[in-house]
Amino acid sequence: MTTAAQVLHAHLGHPERDDCAPVDGDPLCWVCASPMVRGIERKRWLGASFTGQNRVRYPDGEYVCEACVYFCARHSPVPGRPPKPGKKFGGNYRNYSHLYDGADSPPYVNASKGEKPLILAFLRRHHRGHWFAAIADSGQKHVLPWCPVNPPNARRGIVLFEEATVRLPVPNGAGWTIVGRMADLLTAGCTKDEIATARYTPRAWQLCGEGALRSFEEQHGERARGSAWFDLALWLAQRDEQAVAARIAAEKEAKKRGKTRRGAARKAAGRDRGPAAGAASSVPGGGGESAQALGPVAKQDDQRGAQVGDAGRVGDADVPGAAAAGAEQGRLPGIA
Numbered sequence: 001m002t003t004a005a006q007v008l009h010a011h012l013g014h015p016e017r018d019d020c021a022p023v024d025g026d027p028l029c030w031v032c033a034s035p036m037v038r039g040i041e042r043k044r045w046l047g048a049s050f051t052g053q054n055r056v057r058y059p060d061g062e063y064v065c066e067a068c069v070y071f072c073a074r075h076s077p078v079p080g081r082p083p084k085p086g087k088k089f090g091g092n093y094r095n096y097s098h099l100y101d102g103a104d105s106p107p108y109v110n111a112s113k114g115e116k117p118l119i120l121a122f123l124r125r126h127h128r129g130h131w132f133a134a135i136a137d138s139g140q141k142h143v144l145p146w147c148p149v150n151p152p153n154a155r156r157g158i159v160l161f162e163e164a165t166v167r168l169p170v171p172n173g174a175g176w177t178i179v180g181r182m183a184d185l186l187t188a189g190c191t192k193d194e195i196a197t198a199r200y201t202p203r204a205w206q207l208c209g210e211g212a213l214r215s216f217e218e219q220h221g222e223r224a225r226g227s228a229w230f231d232l233a234l235w236l237a238q239r240d241e242q243a244v245a246a247r248i249a250a251e252k253e254a255k256k257r258g259k260t261r262r263g264a265a266r267k268a269a270g271r272d273r274g275p276a277a278g279a280a281s282s283v284p285g286g287g288g289e290s291a292q293a294l295g296p297v298a299k300q301d302d303q304r305g306a307q308v309g310d311a312g313r314v315g316d317a318d319v320p321g322a323a324a325a326g327a328e329q330g331r332l333p334g335i336a
Helices: 004-011 066-072 113-124 174-188 192-197 202-208 210-224 228-236 241-285 291-306 309-318 320-329
Strands: 038-041 063-065 097-101 108-111 131-135 158-161 164-167
Touching: 004 066, 004 097, 004 131, 038 066, 063 066, 097 113, 108 113, 113 131, 113 228, 158 228, 164 228, 174 192, 174 202, 174 210, 174 228, 174 241, 192 228, 202 210, 210 228
Parallel strands: 131 158
Antiparallel strands: 038 063, 097 108, 097 131, 158 164
């Protein structure tokens, strides 16, 4: 069995590593379970930052093939991904998806997560040579050592999506419709989390329309959700950024017009209330005295009440002290 790692290693010219050497007996690789000519003892290699012990294909293996060692090494150069200015190393193989078709020219391309249209186009077309697609999502896990290799003209290929093996629909067949339907929902305003869980928010129902969401669920969501193929299709689906920008601009313009209409309505309502408010303000005055003018009158009333002897005693029940006492008597028991 030849693995994707060994196929790509051969395509790159069998680059050698100083820590690898020829091995006798064609032992199987501890990582990918493929026969090897050069490699390194597993015990020596485990000093590297390898975290896929639970994924190894041949647990009894004593060696790791040179291809796996090469692609798991941080400083192995990725074609077309040179170091950025001021950096020592370029791209890391685990950060990219790797696409290979032996009948293509060139046979190999790699793609970042920002180049999903390239990955989608490769996956859905017919492949004349032996081919593979090792698709990376998180960028934290190596995918090449475990990626299956498909025979030429395979009707339904199998690819590796992070750690999941995915059987693809027939090239350019109706099975790929789900990706386009997902892209339409994303463009209309759905999020990928909503599509993944079927928990659509009121905003999604409003933007996408009940018909579109229910149609998608009946044709695709209820049948495929939870499968590795559904996850890969959603990962590949991309919204139309130009259409989204136009929609957002239209929403902002509609919101702006709404604010303008509400402002005009408030101004109109204010003009309608203006005369009535003015008339009401003139009633209390009635040509009478101001607050300052009323002051002495109130004072005179106080003095006149104080000069009446017996009448003052009768009025004791109305003084503030009496009111406070009455309030105290009215309290409920147990409440301070």
